[in-house]
Amino acid sequence: MAEIVPADKALDRALALLGAGEVVAIPTETVYGLAGDATSGGAVARIYEAKGRPRFNPLIAHVCDLAMAERIGVFDPLSRRLAELFWPGPLTLVVPLKADAGIHPLATAGLDTIALRMPRGFGGKLIAALGRPLAAPSANTSGHISSTSAGAVAADLGSRIKLVVDGGATPVGVESTIVKVHDGKLKLLRPGGVAAEEIEAAIGLKLERGAKGIQAPGMMASHYAPNAAMRLRAVSVDQGEALLAFGATRAKGAENAAAVRNLSPSGDLREAATNLFSFMLELDRAGASVIAVEPIPMEGLGEAINDRLARAAAPRDMEAAGE
Structure with missing residues (x-):
């Protein structure tokens, strides 16, 4: 080791x-x-x-x-x-x-x-x-x-x-x-x-925006993926799903989530970016087959957060675009 x-x-x-x-x-x-x-x-x-x-x-x-x-x-x-x-x-x-x-x-x-x-x-x-x-x-x-x-x-x-x-x-x-x-x-x-x-x-x-093909690292369509499937912009949580939350307002059914991590209870995008990968990993280790993700604004660092989440949620066999 x-x-x-x-x-x-x-x-x-x-x-x-x-x-x-x-x-x-x-x-x-x-x-x-x-x-x-x-x-x-x-x-x-x-x-x-x-x-x-x-x-x-x-x-x-x-x-x-x-x-x-x-x-x-x-x-x-x-x-x-x-x-x-x-x-x-x-x-x-x-x-x-x-x-x-x-x-x-x-x-x-x-x-x-x-x-x-x-x-x-x-x-x-x-x-x-x-x-x-x-x-x-x-x-x-x-x-x-x-x-x-x-x-x-x-x-x-x-x-x-x-x-x-x-x-x-x-x-x-x-x-x-x-x-x-x-x-x-x-x-x-x-x-x-x-x-x-x-x-x-x-x-x-x-x-x-809108670059095509692999011009630099981090442009593969599927990347940053946990073992669990990712369901983005979730407004409700299905039984047994884990929840990656953001802000003060919860998705419907959040109380039934198998595990919950809030990227930033105050809605701070910088705090959310800092917590993103570690919280995804913690929820993945919780054993749920699906991680539901509450909506995150697209402004500021929200653009990067949403980019990573979209790649994490993409079909795992996608190689079309390229890290």
């Missing part, structure tokens, strides 16, 4: 494993990531193997500063402005990949672009100490609920990796927002930890 080491004592151990081509589960501000050297084919292959992740699904390369990012990708002025405003933080930028970037082709899944992010905290320190970018998708079996605690990582991947770095519960709770600049326009590829409205206010441009 994986060794679980507190973040303030784990740097040297993590560096040794990464230097040997191994993978390490690390905390970030979004969710826990399964990190490996993005320049090493062996390390990237171990990420795919440990997660059981389809190899047509690209990986985000995590960097420690803008200088490292610009050695990997080509930044137009708008992408650079976004990096200056939101890095480090839960924003991923998709930019053209430089020919001499050194990123192993497995990490890009054959695309001529690269998804880049600069994490806060332990991840940033680890990348700076290693001196190379880390590929780091969410630290969970592919398609399953993302992990927001070291314990959740260990329960899922503990038999397949050697180290989980324990940084406590992740503060954001959903994966990064992914944005791509194309022809001077901003395209939202995946809603996430930075609300679209916040980006639009900072840049003065509207984000275009």
Whole structure:
């Protein structure tokens, strides 16, 4: 089983494993990531193997500063402005990949672009100490609920990796927002930890929706799924269903639910995002065959929450769109 080491004592151990081509589960501000050297084919292959992740699904390369990012990708002025405003933080930028970037082709899944992010905290320190970018998708079996605690990582991947770095519960709770600049326009590829409205206010441009195909991680139609089926926008709860609630008003029949978790009794979307994956996991472990989910507003971080719920509820054999 994986060794679980507190973040303030784990740097040297993590560096040794990464230097040997191994993978390490690390905390970030979004969710826990399964990190490996993005320049090493062996390390990237171990990420795919440990997660059981389809190899047509690209990986985000995590960097420690803008200088490292610009050695990997080509930044137009708008992408650079976004990096200056939101890095480090839960924003991923998709930019053209430089020919001499050194990123192993497995990490890009054959695309001529690269998804880049600069994490806060332990991840940033680890990348700076290693001196190379880390590929780091969410630290969970592919398609399953993302992990927001070291314990959740260990329960899922503990038999397949050697180290989980324990940084406590992740503060954001959903994966990064992914944005791509194309022809001077901003395209939202995946809603996430930075609300679209916040980006639009900072840049003065509207984000275009409706991206098709796999242009970045996190775009598969079925993803983040529990074992239980998910029933969205539920206004009533059937006998034996678990309930993922939101706000102060309950769905009809909530008193009959097999288990209840409220993402935010006060209706705070930031609190709801933080609790989303851990509460989904708790309800899944309660044993109900169906999790009913109360309606959640689409504004702000609600867009990211609803995106994850829709992917969790999608038919499990869907591979049409691509994390």
